[in-house]
Amino acid sequence: MSVVFVPERLRGAAEVNQDTLQRLLEENDQLIRCIVEYQNKGRATDCVQYQQILHRNLIYLATIADATPPRTQKPVD
Structure with a gap:
């Protein structure tokens, strides 16, 4: 089952971290x-069915990317 699938009762409680994103990419x-x-x-x-899961995963990743503020880059010395 996809790591993106979260039961209704747990939605909003799922924590997005680097490990989760890596598993999703894999x-x-x-x-x-x-x-x-x-x-x-x-x-x-x-x-x-695999295309549908892939689509859901990609939408999830895009949503996370849209919600994540851009990182500021340090000036190069």
């Missing part, structure tokens, strides 16, 4: 590999 990598494998085998309809 999960996306695996999803893309599965999607490509199914498409190469001519089983495009079988990869729809």
